[in-house]
Amino acid sequence: MDISLWRTLDAASNRASEGLRVIEDFVRYGQNDKYLTTELKSLRHQLDSTLKKLDRLTSIQSRDTFGDVGTTLQGKLEQARSNWHDLLTANFKRLQQALRSLEEHAKLIDSAAATAFEQARYQSYSLEKMVMTTIAASNTFADVAIYVLIDGQASQPVFESLVTKLLHAKADVIQLRDKNLDDRTLVARAQCLRQQTVGTGTKFIVNDRPDIARIVSADGVHVGQEELTVAQARMVLGPGKLVGVSTHDINQARQAIRDGADYIGVGPTFPSGTKSFDHFPGLDFLREVAAEITLPAFAIGGITADNAAQVTAAGIHRVAVSGCVNQARDPRAVIDSLRSLLAG
The missing domain is CATH 3.20.20.70 (Aldolase class I)
Known part of the structure; x- marks a missing residue:
C-alpha cells in the first residue's frame, strides 16, 4: 500500500483526536457539564476503537512531520480565537473534516472502518448543536x-x-x-x-x-x-x-x-x-x-x-x-x- 495513504490516515487521525479533545476539555473544565462531557467522551472512545482497526504502527512509521509541506502553511485565523464560539467552531470543523478524510481514505483499505468514521461524523454534527446551543443559552439566561x-x-x-x-x-x-x-x-x-x-x-x-x-x-x-x-x-x-x-x-x-x-x-x-x-x-x-x-x-x-x-x-x-x-x-x-x- 502506498505510504502516502498511511501518512494521510495518520495526520487525519491526529487532527480528529486533537479537535475532539479540545472540545471535551472546554466542556468539562470550562462548563462543568457532566452530560455533554459524557457524550463527547463516548464519541472519543468510539473514535479510538475505530482507529485501532487501522495499522497504527504502520501509520506512525509513515509519519514525516519535518517533511510535511503543510506545517509551514498557516493562515492568520489559525493563531486567533476571539471567543468561545471561535474556539469551539474551529475545533468542531477540524474534527468533522478529519473524520471525512478518514472515512474517504479508509474506503481504500477497510470499508467497516470507513462506515464507523461516517457515523462518528454524523454524531459530531449533533454534538456540535448540543454544545453550541447549551453554551449560547447559558449566556442568554445568565x-x-x-x-x-x-x-x-x-x-x-x-x-x-x-x-x-x-x-x-x-x-x-x-x-x-x-x-x-x-x-x-x-x-x-x-x-x-x-x-x-x-x-x-x-x-x-x-x-x-x-x-x-x-x-x-x-x-x-x-x-x-x-x-x-x-x-x-x-x-x-x-x-x-x-x-x-x-x-x-x-x-x-x-x-x-x-x-x-x-x-x-x-x-x-x-x-x-x-x-x-x-x-x-x-x-x-x-x-x-x-x-x-x-x-x-x-x-x-x-x-x-x-x-x-x-x-x-x-x-x-x-x-x-x-x-x-x-x-x-x-x-x-x-x-x-x-x-x-x-x-x-
Whole structure:
C-alpha cells in the first residue's frame, strides 16, 4: 500500500483526536457539564476503537512531520480565537473534516472502518448543536432567575394591569399560557404582552403555540412532552427564537438537550395550586439535573418563597412560578424575595 495513504490516515487521525479533545476539555473544565462531557467522551472512545482497526504502527512509521509541506502553511485565523464560539467552531470543523478524510481514505483499505468514521461524523454534527446551543443559552439566561406564567385574565384591562405589575416587579420572563381563550382573543392578549415587553429586559414566551408566537413576534415558545417537538416548533417560529421544553425525568431532560432546546422546565417539584399532577418527581429530579446539566433549567410546580430555599439546596437557581406572584398584593416583594433566596 502506498505510504502516502498511511501518512494521510495518520495526520487525519491526529487532527480528529486533537479537535475532539479540545472540545471535551472546554466542556468539562470550562462548563462543568457532566452530560455533554459524557457524550463527547463516548464519541472519543468510539473514535479510538475505530482507529485501532487501522495499522497504527504502520501509520506512525509513515509519519514525516519535518517533511510535511503543510506545517509551514498557516493562515492568520489559525493563531486567533476571539471567543468561545471561535474556539469551539474551529475545533468542531477540524474534527468533522478529519473524520471525512478518514472515512474517504479508509474506503481504500477497510470499508467497516470507513462506515464507523461516517457515523462518528454524523454524531459530531449533533454534538456540535448540543454544545453550541447549551453554551449560547447559558449566556442568554445568565441573569434570568424568575419566570412567571400568566393566563389571559378576565378582560384585556385586567390583563394589562397584571403585566404592568410584573414588569414593575422585574420579572425576567413572562409566559402567556391559556388553554381556554379562543384563538383571536389569545392573539390579542399576546399582542398586548408583546407591546408591553418591547424595550424591557423581560422575555416574552407563548405556551404551546409557535404559530401565535410568530404572529406577535414573541421571544419564543414553550412546549410540553405531548406538543410539537423542538424541531417542529423552530420550523414554525423561524430562526433566532427561544424554545423551551417541559421535562419530568432525567431522560426527558437529556433528550431536550439532544433536540436543541434553549432551556428546560423541570418538575413538578411541589403540589401546585394552579395545575394538578399525577406524579411529582420532586427535589430528587432537580438534584439529578443540577448534577449533570448546565442548560438553563427552571424548577416548576408549587414553588413559593417558603420553599424556594429547598430548590436552591437541590442545585437549581431558576424558578417558574404563577400563583405566588400573580395573586400577591405586592408581586415585586415576592419576586425580590425569590431572587434573594435563589441567589443564596
